[in-house]
Amino acid sequence: xxxxxxxxxNMLTSTWLGSIAQSYILxxxxxxxxxxxxxxxKFLEDNGKALIQKMLDNPNFCLRIYGSADELIQNLExxxxxxxxxxxxxxxxxxxxxxxxxxxxxxxxxYICKSDLFVILQNMALDxxxxxxxxxxxxxxxxxxxxxxxxxxxxxxxxxxxxxPDEIREELKDYYRKEKMSNLFxxxxxxxxxxxxxxxxxxxxxxxxxxPEMFQxxxxxxxxxxxxxxxxxxxxxxxxxxxxxxxxxxxxxxIIENTRKDGFHNYSTITLxxxxxxxxxxxxxxx
Numbered sequence: 001x002x003x004x005x006x007x008x009x010n011m012l013t014s015t016w017l018g019s020i021a022q023s024y025i026l027x028x029x030x031x032x033x034x035x036x037x038x039x040x041x042k043f044l045e046d047n048g049k050a051l052i053q054k055m056l057d058n059p060n061f062c063l064r065i066y067g068s069a070d071e072l073i074q075n076l077e078x079x080x081x082x083x084x085x086x087x088x089x090x091x092x093x094x095x096x097x098x099x100x101x102x103x104x105x106x107x108x109x110x111y112i113c114k115s116d117l118f119v120i121l122q123n124m125a126l127d128x129x130x131x132x133x134x135x136x137x138x139x140x141x142x143x144x145x146x147x148x149x150x151x152x153x154x155x156x157x158x159x160x161x162x163x164x165p166d167e168i169r170e171e172l173k174d175y176y177r178k179e180k181m182s183n184l185f186x187x188x189x190x191x192x193x194x195x196x197x198x199x200x201x202x203x204x205x206x207x208x209x210x211x212p213e214m215f216q217x218x219x220x221x222x223x224x225x226x227x228x229x230x231x232x233x234x235x236x237x238x239x240x241x242x243x244x245x246x247x248x249x250x251x252x253x254x255i256i257e258n259t260r261k262d263g264f265h266n267y268s269t270i271t272l273x274x275x276x277x278x279x280x281x282x283x284x285x286x287x
Contacts, residue, residue, distance in 0.1 A: 003123075004100075004120045004123040005099060005100040005120065006099040014044060014051055017044060017048045017052075017076075018033070018037075020079070020080060021052075021076065023079075024075070029065075032062040032063055033063070034054075034058060037055060048073065049069050056069060077099075099119070100119050101116065103228060105226070121203060121206065121207070225246040226246070227239065227246050228242065229272065230269070235271065236271065236272040237269040237270060237271050237272060238269060238270060238275050239268075239269055240268045243275050243278075247279050
């Protein structure tokens with residue numbers, strides 16, 4: 001299981017790293033990020049250090065306040081891994097999460113956020129489904145040659161569909177023609193589409209049909225919820241909104257709506273002692 005806690009390094013793209021950086025960097029400095037640097041779509045190595053260095057080398061050097069490339073990458077990773085961080089930075093979406101965060105209870109037991117189960121599942125799918133370029137090249141060649149019978153033979157235990165094979169073939173050819181007009185490598189795109197479609201169908205079955213109790217919100221399953229405990233010296237405190245959701249899961253929609261109205265209330269905190277007092281009979285100190 002530990003091999004799936006961190007996403008593959010080659011999943012990070014220049015465009016996605018750019019969107020993460022733009023969310024994290026101050027509004028006043030975002031114009032310093034060169035769009036030209038981020039315009040080239042490619043997968044990145046070494047956590048995108050080379051790309052970050054190019055951003056920092058901007059002629060006005062405004063971004064140097066974030067330190068070296070290594071320091072900025074480290075801070076971006078913290079930003080990515082903290083649940084709901086995008087709300088605090090007033091961004092529009094949750095950043096791509098590169099790794100699972102492990103938490104320890106007061107009894108020194110390990111926990112993960114339930115949302116991180118999707119990261120683990122994603123990494124398992126990437127490890128199992130054939131997505132290496134060498135394998136895509138083989139499928140691409142078969143598509144380009146129109147050798148659909150050989151391609152389909154690679155996939156076992158596929159239920160037959162009550163549709164005319166010629167109709168399916170025409171749909172594939174039509175899709176191929178459209179891709180060819182807009183893509184320099186349409187066969188590779190089609191092969192990738194086939195693999196990702198199969199992966200998405202499989203993941204949907206796992207999440208919604210086979211193990212919904214694992215992936216559904218705890219408020220639906222009526223299971224005990226844990227909240228994160230933060231420490232600052234000898235002070236211990238919890239997120240107020242997290243505590244409210246744990247105490248009244250049936251009011252989840254109402255709580256979320258209130259946090260939107262109150263803005264940064266989503267990040268207000270109360271001490272551990274106050275949390276236990278407020279939740280008398282409903283809050284259990286796990287440790």
